[in-house]
């Protein structure tokens with residue numbers, strides 16, 4: 001069948017599922033309530049210059065206190081699904097030991113509120129808010145954290161499994177490992193590449209342990225998965241150096257996760273690259289069997305793709321420390337407020353490639369964009385740029401489906417403007433505007449567009 005490139009969104013079937021997504025630390029606030037302890041993000045927010053304008057998650061969208069109104073907002077969008085994350089330091093304040101019923105109760109109420117409004121809850125167990133006490137004990141580079149994560153996961157599973165069908169263990173382990181432990185841009189702000197590679201393995205191990213235990217406790221009605229952020233890396237030229245830069249970017253961004261998850265082994269080229277830097281992944285007997293425990297769905301988060309060069313401005317293939325160069329090259333495409341290039345065709349390419357190489361059912365668990373929104377005097381934002389981004393990227397998903405990729409749903413990032421990590425409140429990804437002075441929520445033009453698009457597809 002020929003591809004329908006004219007109006008690809010119209011080719012999505014009525015069974016395709018739609019949602020909006022958030023995460024705990026980015027919206028909840030209430031950081032000291034009902035027994036919650038500090039997470040690595042509370043600590044990181046106190047580091048001078050770590051976060052733009054010194055913003056913190058102390059109040060965020062005050063969602064912890066406004067949850068029922070926010071669920072009503074989701075209902076108005078007419079979506080099927082809501083993806084939220086559970087804050088580990090609320091549920092198990094010391095990262096080990098007893099559960100905190102008052103913290104767990106919030107997610108219990110949220111789940112009930114969603115179901116009462118006809119919205120299916122999708123739970124993410126870890127969206128980056130590690131209890132500080134576990135970081136003090138070594139964090140993700142420490143193997144014990146994987147076992148602690150599996151224990152914590154079981155507390156949440158036991159409490160919500162009667163009402164929540166779909167379970168995601170980790171959100172974007174690349175961000176946890178690389179931004180958190182190698183680049184120092186995210187909590188806990190460490191700059192140690194060897195530590196980040198240990199973190200990768202223990203994140204994957206934690207995913208596998210948690211999946212095995214939840215699966216064993218399940219009556220078979222649940223679905224389990226993990227969410228990865230990925231893009232495609234295109235070599236700037238056909239030179240060996242540029243092609244090698246693209247290969248390394250793909251190894252560290254995609255294959256380092258999916259090869260062990262699906263095939264039960266780390267990529268040979270990556271293991272070789274690491275050996276050249278005197279780094280070995282801390283794999284113990286049986287780990288890869290645990291990590292490759294079958295999953296039911298792969299969550300894909302897509303924001304941008306990159307063109308990369310393997311040489312610096314002076315043509316050198318290695319940097320001052322002797323490591324190979326991998327440098328993103330601007331292509332002249334339009335960018336978002338994050339500085340990320342808008343590359344919808346990269347999304348189609350990514351999804352078809354994931355289908356061909358890994359063959360998993362997929363759901364887009366995040367996709368969206370930040371732009372410099374300009375509200376009118378009523379707080380309304382006419383965000384045609386964000387609508388164009390959604391339109392082209394949902395179209396890209398539809399094209400990948402036409403080429404055989406098994407993609408079952410799409411979550412817009414994000415329900416509302418929120419704490420955008422190191423960028424604080426300056427970068428707005430919401431389809432609903434948040435006025436941080438009044439906490440007033442105002443749906444943007446993109447929220448109306450999203451609702452109307454979903455409605456039209458259901459009627460077709």
Ligand code: PNW
Nearest residue numbers: 023171172175229301303366413420429
């Ligand atoms: C994701 N990168 O983070 C997260 O899952 C969200 O919490 C976040 O708000 C959203 O994307 C927008 O940033 C990412 O540097 C952070 O490539 C950084 C990158 C990708 C995703």
